[in-house]
Amino acid sequence: MTETAPRPTLEAVAARAGVSRATVSRVVNGGDGVRERLVERVRKAVDELGYVPNQAARSLVTRRHDAVAVIVAEPETRVFADPFFALQLRGISKELTAHDNQLVLLLTEGRDDHARVARYLAGGHVDGALVFSLHLDDPLPGLIQSAGVPTVFGGRPGWSGETRGVVYVDVDNRGGARDAVRHLTGLGRTRIAHIAGALDQTSAVDRLDGYRDVMVDADPRLIAEGDFTPAGGERAMRELLERCPDVDAVFAANDLTAAGALRVLREAGRRVPDDVAVIGFDDMLPVAEQTDPALTTVRQDIEEMGRLMARLLLRELDRRPSDEPVAPAPSSVVLPTTLVRRASA
Template identity: 50%
Template sequence: MPSPSAPTLESVAARAGVSRATAGRVLAGYARVSEAAREAVLRAASELSYVPNQAARTLVTRRSGSVALVVVEPVERFFADSYFPLVLSGAQSQLAEREVQLVLVVLSTERERERFERYARGGHVDGAILVSVHGPDPLPQHLRGAGIPVVMSGRPYEESSPVPFVSADNVGGARTATRHLVERGCRRLVTVTGPMDMRVGQERLEGFRAELRAQRRRFAAGLAECGDFSVDGGRAATETLLSRWPDLDGVFAANDLMAAGALQALAAAGRSVPGQVRVVGFDDAPLAAAATPPLTTVRQPVVEMGRELARMLLALVDGADEVGNVTAPTELVERATS
């Protein structure tokens, strides 16, 4: 209970010259308020040192003031792959502008998934950003069925999914990487793919195949080996490809962690990079520039993609009927491996 001298929502509204309802909407973060009213309320709240009571605000607005960023991967993967913290950074910076709290959730087990669904259905979050969803996962539909706005990082696995998404131009980026290797003189090109139960893995393989066709090169199934977006997975896949194609001279890895694993496998096999084999990754993760030798890669704007995910989700939370999907451009970053 506020003390007698504590400013109230009524006193903020009176100073701003607006109704109590308008002041409440501004302080709850609603977008559908005039800019003049918003500025007046925020100025009055600052002058009065008004601090909203979150419990009371939740009762009035039926909002928690929080959204979840949900990573559907083992905890070890979250800490090993810089993609996730970069998405988190972008989303957090956007949400902070609206004073919306970000709740990080990493789902490794079925029990954790069930617990999160109960938490979300209980009104503890106003929406969810889903990252690294595999296959026809029911989680997006379960949340939407409970009336919880959802957006996804990456194109949904199912073409018919209505869930809005932000994705990099995976096909175009993979084509650029493959074309670069062809232009560098590579004759036996192979690829370490991402998981095939994710559209990102499918799309980067599709780009590799499409560019080989455009270059009048033959694609055979044996030129691709599936990885899991980890260093270990990239190393194991490259070892398999080396056993299959001892004369390989170009490797496109579908992310930088797997490209780092490829460099390890090539070094162990006595193959010099870029003298005998050229390597290109995807992401432009922080490790790319620090690799030995520094890794040529395809850059995707991960932080900005995280910001866009948060913008889209906030629009849905504010009542937008729909938001358009976003495909972010990519670019080749040339370093020493090619």
Template identity: 50%
Template sequence: MPRASNGTAPTLDEVARLAGVSRATASRAINGGNRVSADALAAVQAAVSTLGYTPNPAARSLVTRRTGSVALVVPEPDERVFSDPFFVHTLRGVNRVLVARDLQLVLLIARPGEEERRMLRYLSGRHVDGAIVVSHHRNDRLVEQLADLSLPSVFVGRPLTSADKVAYVDTDNVAGGRAATELLVERGCTRIANLAGPSDMAAGHDRLAGWRGALRAAGLPDDLVEHGDFTEAGGEDAARRLLARDAGFDGLVVASDLMAAGALRVLADAGRRVPEDVAVVGYDDLGIPERTTPALTTVRNPIAEMAEHAARLLLEQVDGQRAGSAIRVIFPPSLIRRASA
């Protein structure tokens, strides 16, 4: 580290003297530039560069009331967080934005119960400047809890309750479910089943609604539904239940690619050829479809772009540009055609 004239690490007072400004002005210039003229800001920045001055994080937080960190809140079991590509892409997208602002990402994994209470105590202690919430469920009540804390927050995915009170970024899951189903209708499928996601999550609810809407518009029945949990094992279980109910379906719409991967194995074990006997469409396109047999037709969920946008919205709140704003941004889905349909 560069040293000041006395051989020690440079201080704020020395930065102020070299810049020809007061200590208070130097501090404001270093901590955001509020109420500092352009000339003074340039002089302080030049002095910082010349001396190699590094602000003390503790002192800086007292001035800015910032921690320099943002929480990514995931109310899911940790084994799912570290095995589902949805969360990998979310982490990358959020962190890409934070790194550019020299901010730290704090991952908070909390299932209902004591873990959730501990997480809320951490957030209420203002150890982070804001929170991005992903993969939330109806009973989490995170919208209301974060509102009570007055903590800047953005949700990735529409909350099923109190969505008008919070900023969120989502994709049009109804349109995605409809597009997947319409593809199978155009293919000539007449008995199209659905392996739906959890009914307590907006993505599961909306993708199922898109499937129903497309079938009713085509005059086809919409009674073949089994629910899973967006995991591969959940897709296997739901596919087995579906085959036990009615093995005569010729099309299958699945709420996630992980569930679809599990369903493809069950169909193969049952002697059902894909796409000859059953055409299959998944949802997400986060690296799974290229590894299935056959390659999976799917609806692209632009999660990396959504996560980045959510991070930018949160930083705007933290910076006071969108305080209390319940803005929502909806990304369009897109159909990716491969061999399974």
């Protein structure tokens, strides 16, 4: 029933406005170099017919798609357990929309998908890609790089290959970690432990480095490796309590880890923050505010991170087509963090 009426073409608009296709095209694309009277006549015809340009036809000749792929490698479900991902997407989406670009979402699920993604990118369906590379050994960045598609990474790619020319947006994990630990020393704590994240991710490594920056000659037994999950936090906290019963503060690699640690501490009868102060990382709201006591943590502006990734990519895309000698290539950006004080430290 809903027989879709054939969409009007440039031709149709031209006929109605009494001009040529070329003129309509010019008007639709900004109207430069067309006399005001004609512009109006064309605009009117466009409105009356409800003309919308056919993107496929346009792409065919311009080789531009005004579309960007967002690639989320998701070997674990962790990505989905926190709102991180959604917030970044929102930032990206806002920025892309503001520049009339579409967001094509590619979720990858293990090795098989890599080939698929590579093929898709090579297929030239999109003008560029935003990639969240989570793991040190992830082959995806390499594949993408070799597909020759302009790319911006989310988070410093811990990648052994060529890194010149790699553009990424990251938060200042190391600096944020330093702030957290300094806050703890400022509270007079001396036996400050760190529960690290999964160390195959640069964010975990950087946070550990930040901890070490402050605790220059920390007792190595004060460092336990978690995996960014509450369960990992619990496990690590138990180890720590056993190894170093005198621990008086914990800097956890993220909020979920901290939540796990808090639970173990409560079970062990340690009061937080009186006996042991705890700081998390991320300021992941549904968690950080729900813990008991509410979690002091390092906040990062995730949405801004997404927005920035998109902005850098779009800038690069604008730069490319015009083979102007040396428009400066965008370089990576590291966003600041802020310490959010709540009850736990």
